[in-house]
Amino acid sequence: MMINGKQEFTITAYTENHVGLLHRITVVFTKRKINIESLTTSESERDGIHRFTIAVTETEETVSKVVKQIEKQIEVLKADFYKKNEVVQQELALYKIPTKSLTNGIEVERIVRKHNARFLTIEKKFVVIEKAGFRRETKALFDELIPFGIHEFVRSGRIAVAREEFGIGQDVKQLLETTAY
Amino acid sequence: MNGAEAIVQILLNEDVDLIFGYPGGAIMPVYDALYDQQEHIQHVLARHEQGAIHAAQGYAKASGKPGVCLATSGPGATNLITGIADAQIDSAPLVCITGQVGSTLLGSDAFQETDIISISMPVTKWNYQVTDAREIPSALAKAFYIAKSGRPGPVLIDITKDAQFQELDFEYEHCESLRSYTPEISPNPEAIEEAAILINEAQRPFILFGQGVILANAEAEFKTLIEKTGIPAAWTLLGLSALETDHPLNVGMLGMHGNYGPNLLTNECDVLIAIGMRFDDRVTGNLDNYATQAKVIHLDIDPSEINKNVKAHIPILGDVKVTLPLLLDKVKLNNHLEWLQRFHDCARIEQEKVIAAELYPSGDVLSMGEVVRIVNEYTNGDAIIVTDVGQHQMIACRYSKFSQSKSNITSGGLGTMGFGLPAAIGAKLGAPERTVIAIVGDGGLQMTIQELATIYQTKAKVKILLLNNEFLGMVRQWQQLFFDKRYSSTEMINPDFQTIAKGYQIPAKKVTRRADLEKAIIDFLDYDGAYFLEVMVGKENNVFPMVPSGAGIAEIRLE
Numbered sequence: 225m226m227i228n229g230k231q232e233f234t235i236t237a238y239t240e241n242h243v244g245l246l247h248r249i250t251v252v253f254t255k256r257k258i259n260i261e262s263l264t265t266s267e268s269e270r271d272g273i274h275r276f277t278i279a280v281t282e283t284e285e286t287v288s289k290v291v292k293q294i295e296k297q298i299e300v301l302k303a304d305f306y307k308k309n310e311v312v313q314q315e316l317a318l319y320k321i322p323t324k325s326l327t328n329g330i331e332v333e334r335i336v337r338k339h340n341a342r343f344l345t346i347e348k349k350f351v352v353i354e355k356a357g358f359r360r361e362t363k364a365l366f367d368e369l370i371p372f373g374i375h376e377f378v379r380s381g382r383i384a385v386a387r388e389e390f391g392i393g394q395d396v397k398q399l400l401e402t403t404a405y
Numbered sequence: 406m407n408g409a410e411a412i413v414q415i416l417l418n419e420d421v422d423l424i425f426g427y428p429g430g431a432i433m434p435v436y437d438a439l440y441d442q443q444e445h446i447q448h449v450l451a452r453h454e455q456g457a458i459h460a461a462q463g464y465a466k467a468s469g470k471p472g473v474c475l476a477t478s479g480p481g482a483t484n485l486i487t488g489i490a491d492a493q494i495d496s497a498p499l500v501c502i503t504g505q506v507g508s509t510l511l512g513s514d515a516f517q518e519t520d521i522i523s524i525s526m527p528v529t530k531w532n533y534q535v536t537d538a539r540e541i542p543s544a545l546a547k548a549f550y551i552a553k554s555g556r557p558g559p560v561l562i563d564i565t566k567d568a569q570f571q572e573l574d575f576e577y578e579h580c581e582s583l584r585s586y587t588p589e590i591s592p593n594p595e596a597i598e599e600a601a602i603l604i605n606e607a608q609r610p611f612i613l614f615g616q617g618v619i620l621a622n623a624e625a626e627f628k629t630l631i632e633k634t635g636i637p638a639a640w641t642l643l644g645l646s647a648l649e650t651d652h653p654l655n656v657g658m659l660g661m662h663g664n665y666g667p668n669l670l671t672n673e674c675d676v677l678i679a680i681g682m683r684f685d686d687r688v689t690g691n692l693d694n695y696a697t698q699a700k701v702i703h704l705d706i707d708p709s710e711i712n713k714n715v716k717a718h719i720p721i722l723g724d725v726k727v728t729l730p731l732l733l734d735k736v737k738l739n740n741h742l743e744w745l746q747r748f749h750d751c752a753r754i755e756q757e758k759v760i761a762a763e764l765y766p767s768g769d770v771l772s773m774g775e776v777v778r779i780v781n782e783y784t785n786g787d788a789i790i791v792t793d794v795g796q797h798q799m800i801a802c803r804y805s806k807f808s809q810s811k812s813n814i815t816s817g818g819l820g821t822m823g824f825g826l827p828a829a830i831g832a833k834l835g836a837p838e839r840t841v842i843a844i845v846g847d848g849g850l851q852m853t854i855q856e857l858a859t860i861y862q863t864k865a866k867v868k869i870l871l872l873n874n875e876f877l878g879m880v881r882q883w884q885q886l887f888f889d890k891r892y893s894s895t896e897m898i899n900p901d902f903q904t905i906a907k908g909y910q911i912p913a914k915k916v917t918r919r920a921d922l923e924k925a926i927i928d929f930l931d932y933d934g935a936y937f938l939e940v941m942v943g944k945e946n947n948v949f950p951m952v953p954s955g956a957g958i959a960e961i962r963l964e
């Protein structure tokens with residue numbers, strides 16, 4: 225979906241694991257007043273190499289410029305961006321609701337099953353439900369759980385891999401094989 | 406050896422023989438280590454860290470070597486920021502070393518603690534905090550490598566005081582590559598092929614050149630290219646002096662106060678070849694009507710500059726030292742005399758409407774242009790001209806003559822008032838055999854006037870030429886033209902600069918009448934040492950031509 229030429233993009237960057245790099249990368253966005261919808265850093269498939277996954281809604285032109293600026297940072301090995309249909313993506317949500325809502329019938333269990341979610345833990349006073357999915361899916365479950373009282377809700381940032389055999393991970397592999405540290 | 410001694414040892418290893426700085430608590434161990442190496446490393450004590458860093462910038466620009474700057478933590482470090490931002494936007498190689506509070510105190514709001522890593526992050530090419538002496542060699546090796554390579558820029562290394570005291574086994578290796586950083590890009594032969602075809606077929610090709618030519622030391626390659634193809638070439642503020650002023654294909658300056666022809670004809674050329682320049686908004690004016698008719702070939706070392714402001718039909722990534730010769734091989738011997746004549750026609754119009762009156766004013770009031778004209782007559786274009794920011798900067802850049810490269814030093818991208826005087830000190834120390842003239846305004850001079858003491862102490866033979874209009878001239882000009890002449894806070898009641906110069910033991914002279922001007926300039930240039938020449942110029946003179954901000958370049962105004 226495009227609004228004002230803006231659409232959802234996922235930016236992926238492979239980086240060295242360096243204190244301060246997160247700041248350096250976010251500066252690229254703040255300098256242009258671009259809102260980061262979510263940002264996830266994690267290890268990548270390569271030893272010692274980190275991976276940033278950044279979700280933004282922007283025009284393609286802006287995103288391509290931002291990605292060049294990210295790649296320009298000294299400790300970034302490679303960066304690229306993908307449209308929605310070019311990635312396989314996921315988010316994870318946790319919902320905390322009172323345990324007593326379970327004792328009042330099977331409604332919650334039915335909802336959880338319907339949404340392909342699961343109980344992560346059932347404590348005396350509260351239960352935690354986990355659901356992986358797209359934004360609208362985790363939101364749909366949220367809406368259905370509202371009547372039972374949601375004590376806490378959290379959704380992770382987007383994680384995504386390229387919808388192709390090899391993403392830029394392949395370029396990174398090559399880079400690491402051909403250049404010394 | 407301790408960390409501080411290692412730092413000094415590394416400076417020696419990197420062939421640094423001159424540094425700029427200002428001491429303070431958190432950097433004292435380094436100053437102590439410098440004490441033992443005074444014969445090998447000269448430390449220039451500025452009078453403010455901003456002065457130190459602008460001097461380091463001037464040194465870098467004049468010598469082509471990285472400028473090194475030392476400061477203490479907290480206020481020392483924050484005082485560097487303006488210069489770091491200036492160096493970042495103008496691609497000056499700098500290595501800044503700041504002291505930091507002890508590592509155990511980090512984050513405790515200790516005395517003179519500031520998070521300089523976070524503060525400097527958006528304005529450095531790279532920065533790093535060292536908390537362990539054993540990291541000093543690798544961090545500084547990277548710092549020098551990153552500052553100098555690719556598109557140069559400032560780096561900052563923040564070193565905690567305990568790391569400066571800590572003992573280490575010293576070993577040093579220059580850094581020559583980093584796996585996450587690719588400053589050299591191999592040229593794409595197809596792009597060069599396509600560009601050559603476009604250039605060979607062009608009827609009205611036009612070259613814009615920037616500082617990239619100078620940073621790559623590619624002045625000769627550049628000149629050969631324009632001479633072979635016969636293409637007229639115009640410069641950005643920072644590209645100035647890459648091609649001698651009198652070259653027949655040098656058609657002048659681009660941008661807001663640039664020459665008439667280069668601006669007007671940018672919108673008439675069929676192929677626009679941008680070499681080592683970044684289409685700054687002061688060059689392009691409103692992008693919606695900038696060269697929309699032209700096919701654009703863009704040569705640059707920085708991939709993020711391609712398509713940033715102006716879409717390149719053919720991008721040629723890489724160091725122009727490498728790409729220009731490849732292009733040269735493929736382009737035809739050619740000329741474009743009729744097209745070149747168009748530039749000459751525009752130059753004649755500009756001469757009649759603007760330049761003649763600026764260089765040879767008819768009334769009694771002295772103009773900045775005539776001062777620069779007479780300076781030219783006696784320097785023959787061999788001097789390094791360092792300017793501050795404002796009307797005098799535009800006049801100096803428009804009218805100074807240059808016969809060799811690396812001769813124009815100015816704050817372009819940031820437009821930092823206060824840059825001129827300290828940058829001139831650095832330039833003189835970086836190119837001692839050359840005449841260095843700081844052309845400054847009365848506003849900007851007072852932003853870093855304390856550096857006159859640095860001149861006094863170092864005996865740097867800097868020529869200071871103050872063009873005094875008793876106004877913040879450039880802002881006043883805008884107020885006159887765009888704010889109904891409402892001169893809000895731009896008139897200046899100034900001190901007696903003559904007395905001030907004398908206080909710093911710098912010979913000084915003030916000129917108010919044309920009859921005294923030429924003689925004063927001769928004395929100024931002939932004097933063997935620093936000299937302060939103040940010329941009272943028209944209070945309400947304006948710089949023309951001018952592209953009003955927000956307008957397209959073709960809307961350039963001659964009056």
Ligand SMILES: Cc1ncc(C[n+]2csc(CCOP(=O)(O)OP(=O)(O)O)c2C)c(N)n1
Pocket residue numbers: 793794795796797798820821822823845846847848849850872874876877878879880
């Ligand atoms: C640090 C800083 N503050 C403010 C400005 C805005 N500014 C640009 S030109 C100018 C006037 C400069 O006056 P002066 O130094 O007297 O030079 P002139 O224009 O009169 O030649 C000002 C205030 C600036 N460029 N830099």
